[in-house]
Amino acid sequence: MTDAAESIAPLTAPLPRTRDLTTSFLFSSTLLxxxxxxxxxxxxxSALVYEPNQLFCRAMLYLHNPKTRTLQGMLGICRDDARSLRVVDMSPDNLLTGHWDLDDLAMERQRQAEFCSMVRASRINLEEDCPIVSRAVRERLPCRISHRDCLDCRGCGFVRRFEMSTFAIAPLVTRDRLVGIIVVDNCHGELAIEDDQLRLLQLFANQSSMALENSQLYRNLEQTHAELRDARQRLVHGAHLAALGEMVASLSHELKTPLVTIGGFAARLGKILEAETPQRQYLDTIISETQRLEHLLGDILAYSRKPTICYSCFDLREVVKESVDDYAIVFEEQGITCDLQLPKARWPVLGDAHQLKQVFINLLVNAQEAMPHGGVLRMSLSRGDTEKPSAVIVLRDSGGGIPEGSLTSIFTPFFTTKQRGTGLGLPIVNRIIQNHGGVITACNYQGGAEFRIVLPLAESSDEPG
Ligand SMILES: Nc1ncnc2c1ncn2[C@@H]1O[C@H](COP(=O)(O)OP(=O)(O)OP(=O)(O)O)[C@@H](O)[C@H]1O
Ligand SMILES: [Mg+2]
Structure with a gap:
């Protein structure tokens, strides 16, 4: 097998004919x-198989995958498929102008051709399949091979698959890195491949390697540029949002004071006005709407406030229990049965007990609102199966579940399906849990919604039981 591949003969005669020069010129202009x-x-x-160039009949491109040490077929073109190659921008007075071009339709036709499909379906394993190709790749030199050299090689079936007789391989190398190979042959190998043709192939392969490398670099540059542009847009958007958030927060703050005053005076008027009169009804509307606005502004302020946590070590069971106890009467009045499962031992959490209570209350209110005609609420606290100690708090209600298609939006600020909701409850919950290093997820199960919180526990000698 050592002499199997014939490498190029040393250059003895002066090079080459005018046709080859024109072809070389057009080829390099085309690459530019x-x-x-x-x-x-x-x-x-296409240029390698274009009939007027009288070079080869078929050309194939294999790209190198360094991870798998394979060459994967990417494109194959035969002479007939290259007929649509045409010279453009050529001046009749100057032969050294112009380049080849192909339109999109012609390229699509080339890709759809049977030969191209065969090439794309083939792969050469450099370790196992073809010692001749491997040698050409190793030595980084073009070589000419006869099908007889491949008779003993049962590995890749490359020659048999493409019915090749004599063919040539030119490695594509840039900065000492193998990009791929170009394989060419002449009318199913009936014609020999001449030295001049092999030289031109080498020249073309060298130029192509550089052009492919440039193109790849350009593509990477374009991608990086697009990513930078996106990042810049996100930054600008983020800055706008932050400014907007600040404005909303200060506006809410300013509005809250007069609202409290309006609510206070309305309540005083309520004591004077007689019940069941139209005036009293108007006043009741003023009172309830003022309360709603106060609630909304409170939520906006809570959401826009900088996340500050007043750290202390507390027992998570107590916070959960307190929150449920606060709602026991409301639940009872609404026909909701609450089943609370708490562990016996102390569960220490380092965080802000007040904020975590706000989390549980928001979830309890949502559950209550989901079960206006009664139902069952199950809440449990158990140990998480995370590496560091964690608590899992699960709330399940029987309120019919989160509306179809809303599951991905419920943590987005101002998303609500309720007529009088603000849509800030769950975003506030999410933010508090995240600030405590935890995660909250939501899903539906038979007949209701399930909220699951995983919260890190403080490192403590008390092992949760
Ligand atoms: N237990 C639940 N069952 C069914 N849907 C729920 C439940 N909890 C939340 N949702 C859905 O998630 C949406 C967002 O909830 P979120 O608490 O953020 O806002 P809200 O309850 O609509 O208004 P508010 O800001 O007053 O709490 C709700 O409008 C509802 O569609
Ligand atoms: Mg809510």
């Missing part, structure tokens, strides 16, 4: 005419 990788590979292979 586009930066798009896909178009480049179509143009490179």
């Amino acid at each position: 005419s586009t930066i798009h990788l896909n178009k480049l590979v179509h143009l490179i292979l």
Whole structure:
């Protein structure tokens, strides 16, 4: 197998004919005419098989995958598929102008051709399949191979698959890195591949390697540029949102004081006005709407406030129990049975007990609102199966579940399906849990919604039981 592949003979005669020079010129101009990788590979292979160039009949491109040490077929073009190659921008007075071009339709036709599909379906394993290809790749030199050299090799079936007789391989190498190989042959190997043809192939392969590398770099640059542009837009958007948030927060603060005054005076008027009169009804509307606005402004302020946690170590069971106890009467009046499962031992959490109570109350209120005609609420506290100690708090109600299609939006500020909701309850909950290093998730199960919170526990000698 050592002599199997014939390498190129030393250059003895002066090079080459005018046709080859014109072809070389057109080829290098073509490589400069586009930066798009896909178009480049179509143009490179088409130029190699374009009939007037009298070079080869079929050309294939295999790209190297260094991870799997394989060459994967990417494109194959035969002479018939390259007929649509045309010279553009050529001046009749100057032969050294112009370049080849292909339109999108022609490239699509090339990709759809049977030969191209065969090439794309083939792969050469450099470790196992073809010692000749492996040698050409190792030595980084073009070589000419006869099908007889491949008779003993049962590995890749490359020669058999493409019915090749004599063919040539040119490695594509940039900065000492193998990009792929170009394989060419002549009318199913009936014609020999001449030294001049092999030299041109080497020249083309060298130029193509550089063009492919440039194109790849350009593509990476474009991608990085697009990512930078996106990041910049996100930053600008973030800054706008922050400014907007600050404005909303200060506006809410300003509005809260007169609202409290209006509510206070309305309540005083309520004591004077007689019940069941139209005036009293108007006043009741003023009172309830004022309360709603106060609630809304309170939520907006809570959401926009900078996250500050007053750290202390407390027992999570107590906070859960206190929150449920606060709602016991409301639940009872609404026909809701509450089943609370708490562990016996102390569960220490380092965090803000007040904020965590706000979390549980928001979830309890949502559950209560989901079960206006009664139902069952199950709440449990158990140990998480995380590496560091954690608590899992699960709330399940029987209120019919979160509306279809809303599951992905419920933690988004101002998302609500309720007529008088603000849609800030769950975003506030989410933020508090995240600030405590925890995670909250929601899902539906038979007949209701389930909220699951995983919260880190403080490192403590008390082992949760
Ligand atoms: N237990 C639940 N069962 C069914 N849907 C729920 C439940 N909890 C939340 N949701 C859905 O999530 C939405 C958002 O809840 P969130 O608490 O953020 O706002 P809200 O309850 O609508 O208003 P508010 O700001 O007054 O709490 C609700 O409008 C509802 O569609
Ligand atoms: Mg709510």
